[in-house]
Amino acid sequence: MERYFSDSIQHAVDELSKLPGIGKKSAQRIVFFLLKIPKPNVVELADSLVDIKDKSKFCSVCYNITDTDPCPICSSGRRDQSTICVVEEANDVIALEKTGEYRGLFHVLGGALSPLDGIGPDELRVKELMTRLKEDVQEVIIATNPNTEGEATAIYLAKLIQPLNIKITRIARGIPVGIDIEHADEITLSRAIEGRVTF
Numbered sequence: 001m002e003r004y005f006s007d008s009i010q011h012a013v014d015e016l017s018k019l020p021g022i023g024k025k026s027a028q029r030i031v032f033f034l035l036k037i038p039k040p041n042v043v044e045l046a047d048s049l050v051d052i053k054d055k056s057k058f059c060s061v062c063y064n065i066t067d068t069d070p071c072p073i074c075s076s077g078r079r080d081q082s083t084i085c086v087v088e089e090a091n092d093v094i095a096l097e098k099t100g101e102y103r104g105l106f107h108v109l110g111g112a113l114s115p116l117d118g119i120g121p122d123e124l125r126v127k128e129l130m131t132r133l134k135e136d137v138q139e140v141i142i143a144t145n146p147n148t149e150g151e152a153t154a155i156y157l158a159k160l161i162q163p164l165n166i167k168i169t170r171i172a173r174g175i176p177v178g179i180d181i182e183h184a185d186e187i188t189l190s191r192a193i194e195g196r197v198t199f
């Protein structure tokens with residue numbers, strides 16, 4: 001491959017373009033922006049990135065990303081402990097929290113079933129979910145994304161949970177196919193939680 005940049009710039013462009021949603025062009029734009037701004041600002045940015053790696057961990061209960069374990073949601077006395085909303089990623093927790101509609105707990109699977117990518121139930125936090133259901137849980141809301149993997153995951157979980165006699169509901173019926181929960185607007189998400197249907 002032809003090299004247009006110095007090694008240090010090329011390195012930064014390569015690293016940035018590994019980020020989701022950042023192509024080579026955006027990476028270049030970011031690098032040249034960083035070259036223009038004062039060094040302390042760049043250090044601040046770099047430090048904040050290292051900081052999230054040092055301080056963030058998974059909540060040992062719900063596997064949300066948190067600074068404190070258990071996370072603020074799991075340790076809050078004001079949440080409905082009898083309802084668990086199952087999502088694929090920590091981003092989805094943020095999206096659902098923003099609606100202000102949901103007052104129960106969460107469980108972050110860490111992805112969705114995708115046999116072609118080698119992601120089976122053992123690669124997700126399914127066992128951990130099942131352990132939580134032994135406590136006094138009355139409803140599991142399955143809020144995986146409305147795509148092939150999300151639907152397959154929802155069906156798999158529903159079958160697994162069914163024998164436990166817990167109410168199982170599915171949101172995302174109102175969310176257009178192809179739109180991830182993370183990207184759905186708050187009104188659509190609110191409606192999707194409110195209008196959840198029994199599996």
Ligand code: ZN
Binds near residue numbers: 060061062063072
């Ligand atoms: Zn938690």
